[in-house]
Amino acid sequence: MSENRALKTVNLSVIKTACSNCNLRELCLPLGLNSQEMAKLEEIVSTRKRVKRGDLLYRAGQPFEALYAIRSGFFKTDVIMEDGRDQVTGFQMSGELLGLDGISSENHSCNAIALEDSEVCLIPFDYLERLSRQVPTLQNHFHKVMSREIVRDHGVMMLLGTMRAEERLAAFLLNLSQRFVARGYSPAEFYLRMTREEIGSYLGLKLETVSRSFSKFQEEGLIAVQQKHIRILDIPGLKRLMNHTPV
Amino acid sequence: MSENRALKTVNLSVIKTACSNCNLRELCLPLGLNSQEMAKLEEIVSTRKRVKRGDLLYRAGQPFEALYAIRSGFFKTDVIMEDGRDQVTGFQMSGELLGLDGISSENHSCNAIALEDSEVCLIPFDYLERLSRQVPTLQNHFHKVMSREIVRDHGVMMLLGTMRAEERLAAFLLNLSQRFVARGYSPAEFYLRMTREEIGSYLGLKLETVSRSFSKFQEEGLIAVQQKHIRILDIPGLKRLMNHTPV
DNA sequence: ATTGCGGTTTGATCCAGGTCAACGTGAATC
DNA sequence: GATTCACGTTGACCTGGATCAAACCGCAAT
Numbered sequence: 443m444s445e446n447r448a449l450k451t452v453n454l455s456v457i458k459t460a461c462s463n464c465n466l467r468e469l470c471l472p473l474g475l476n477s478q479e480m481a482k483l484e485e486i487v488s489t490r491k492r493v494k495r496g497d498l499l500y501r502a503g504q505p506f507e508a509l510y511a512i513r514s515g516f517f518k519t520d521v522i523m524e525d526g527r528d529q530v531t532g533f534q535m536s537g538e539l540l541g542l543d544g545i546s547s548e549n550h551s552c553n554a555i556a557l558e559d560s561e562v563c564l565i566p567f568d569y570l571e572r573l574s575r576q577v578p579t580l581q582n583h584f585h586k587v588m589s590r591e592i593v594r595d596h597g598v599m600m601l602l603g604t605m606r607a608e609e610r611l612a613a614f615l616l617n618l619s620q621r622f623v624a625r626g627y628s629p630a631e632f633y634l635r636m637t638r639e640e641i642g643s644y645l646g647l648k649l650e651t652v653s654r655s656f657s658k659f660q661e662e663g664l665i666a667v668q669q670k671h672i673r674i675l676d677i678p679g680l681k682r683l684m685n686h687t688p689v
Numbered sequence: 690m691s692e693n694r695a696l697k698t699v700n701l702s703v704i705k706t707a708c709s710n711c712n713l714r715e716l717c718l719p720l721g722l723n724s725q726e727m728a729k730l731e732e733i734v735s736t737r738k739r740v741k742r743g744d745l746l747y748r749a750g751q752p753f754e755a756l757y758a759i760r761s762g763f764f765k766t767d768v769i770m771e772d773g774r775d776q777v778t779g780f781q782m783s784g785e786l787l788g789l790d791g792i793s794s795e796n797h798s799c800n801a802i803a804l805e806d807s808e809v810c811l812i813p814f815d816y817l818e819r820l821s822r823q824v825p826t827l828q829n830h831f832h833k834v835m836s837r838e839i840v841r842d843h844g845v846m847m848l849l850g851t852m853r854a855e856e857r858l859a860a861f862l863l864n865l866s867q868r869f870v871a872r873g874y875s876p877a878e879f880y881l882r883m884t885r886e887e888i889g890s891y892l893g894l895k896l897e898t899v900s901r902s903f904s905k906f907q908e909e910g911l912i913a914v915q916q917k918h919i920r921i922l923d924i925p926g927l928k929r930l931m932n933h934t935p936v
Numbered sequence: 937a938t939t940g941c942g943g944t945t946t947g948a949t950c951c952a953g954g955t956c957a958a959c960g961t962g963a964a965t966c
Numbered sequence: 967g968a969t970t971c972a973c974g975t976t977g978a979c980c981t982g983g984a985t986c987a988a989a990c991c992g993c994a995a996t
Binding site for chain 2: 643
C-alpha cells in the first residue's frame with residue numbers, strides 16, 4: 443500500500459507523455475485519438491499504481507472511483523457468493539480495462555487480483571466522463587470497450603452453457619493465444635499465469651478435469667504442456683476440436 | 690418490414706411526449722433526467738416499432754444503428770455458433786434496453802427475438818451519443834445501464850459455472866419475480882413467455898431437466914406450475930435452495 | 937369432433953465430469 | 967541439500983444431468 447512518492451514532479455512529467463509513448467495505445471483507451479486528444483487523456487490518466495502478485499487491485503463492495511488500464515502484468519476477476527462459492531469471470535492482460543463492473547452501482551461488484559506483479563494506470567471515472575463529453579472519439583471508443591466486454595461475456599456464457607470440457611479448454615487456449623499475438627508475443631508458446639483451479643473456475647470445470655484435458659491434448663499432439671509452460675502445436679486441430687458438435 | 694406511415698405528423702406529436710408520460714421512465718433510459726433533459730431525449734426517440742411474436746428485432750451480423758427500449762412485450766437474445774449450437778443470453782422485458790452488444794463492432798452480435806407481440810422505442814445510437822455529450826445525467830445513466838449488463842452477465846456466469854440444476858432454476862424464477870415486481874406485477878404469479886427449451890438454453894440445461902425440476906419444486910410445495918403459468922408459493926424456500934452449498 | 941402439432945411430462949438408462957485419494961514436481965526457505 | 971508447501975497429475979469410483987423414448991396436453995385449423 444505504501445508507495446514511493448519521492449521525485450513526484452519528475453514522475454508526473456514522465457507520466458504525462460505516457461499514453462502517446464505507450465506501446466499499448468492501440469489496444470487501450472487512446473485508440474483512435476489524435477495527438478491533441480491524446481494529450482487531454484494524458485492529463486486525466488496521471489497516476490500509476492503497482493500491484494504485487496496476489497494483491498487485490500480492488501475488492502467487491504468497495505466504492506468505485508476509477509477504471510484501471512493494465513500497463514503491464516496479468517489479472518483475474520472473480521465474484522464470490524454468500525455461501526463461499528466463487529467464479530472467475532475473466533483474465534485480463536496489458537491494454538485491457540478493469541473496473542467496468544463498478545460503474546452501475548458505484549461499488550465494485552467483483553474482486554480484481556494480480557496474478558503477477560503488475561502496473562495499472564488509474565483513470566478517475568468522473569474525469570473520463572467529463573473528457574468523453576468533449577472528445578467524441580474517446581466517447582465512442584469507450585462505449586465500444588464496454589460493449590466488447592458484453593460480447594465477450596456472451597461468449598463465455600456460450601462456452602459454459604453448451605460446450606464440453608475439452609471444447610472449453612481449447613477455446614480458452616485459442617483465446618489466450620490470440621490475445622498474446624495482439625501484444626506481439628508468440629501465438630504458440632506462453633506461460634500460464636493462473637493455476638489449474640483458476641482455469642477450472644473460469645471454465646466451469648474442476649481442476650482435475652482441466653489437468654486431464656491438458657494431458658489428453660498432449661497425448662494427441664495438439665499441445666506440449668509442462669506445468670505452466672504451454673506450447674500449442676496444432677492450432678487448426680484445437681479449432682476443429684472446439685466446434686465439433688457434441689454428438 | 691413495411692410500416693404504416695400515414696398520419697406521420699400526428700404520430701410524431703403523440704410520440705414526442707412519450708418518455709415523460711411513459712410509466713416505464715423510472716426503469717428505462719430517462720431515469721434521473723429533469724423535464725428539460727427528458728424533452729431532448731424525446732426528440733431522438735422519435736420512432737416506435739412493433740415486433741410480432743416470433744419475429745426478429747435484429748439479427749446477428751446486421752449493421753448496428755440503434756438501441757431499442759422495450760415499451761411492451763418480451764424478448765430473448767441468443768447467440769449461435771457456426772456448428773449450430775445456440776445459447777440464450779438473456780430474456781428482456783419492458784423498460785430494458787436491447788442492442789448494446791452491437792456497439793463494439795458496429796454489427797449486432799446476437800439475435801433478438803420477440804416472445805410475444807411487442808413494441809420497442811428506437812434510439813439511434815449516434816443521436817444518443819451526441820445527446821449524452823450534452824446531458825451528463827443521461828451519459829452517466831447510460832454508462833450505468835451498460836455496466837449493469839456486465840454485472841448481470843457475471844451473475845449468469847456464476848450460475849452456469851457453479852450452480853446445480855435446481856439452484857439455477859430457483860435463481861431464474863427469483864430473478865423473474867423481482868423484475869415483475871419492479872414493473873408493478875405480482876412477485877408470485879406470472880406467465881412464462883418462453884418454452885422449457887429456451888429456459889434450458891439460458892440455464893445450460895436440457896428441457897427435460899427444467900421440466901423435472903419444476904415438477905420437483907411443485908412436489909416440495911415451493912411453486913405451483915401448470916404449463917406456462919407459475920405461482921411461487923415459497924420465495925424464502927427458493928432462496929434457501931439457491932445458495933445451499935452443493936454438498 | 938377430429939386431427940395435427942408444438943410443447944411438456946415422465947421413465948429408463950448412460951456417461952462426462954465430479955469426487956476422493958494418492959502420488960509427483962519444482963521452487964522457495966532454512 | 968533437506969524440508970516444505972503449493973500446485974499438478976493420475977487412478978478408481980460415483981452421480982447429476984444428458985439422452986432416448988413414450989405418452990400426454992392444449993389449442994388451432996379443419
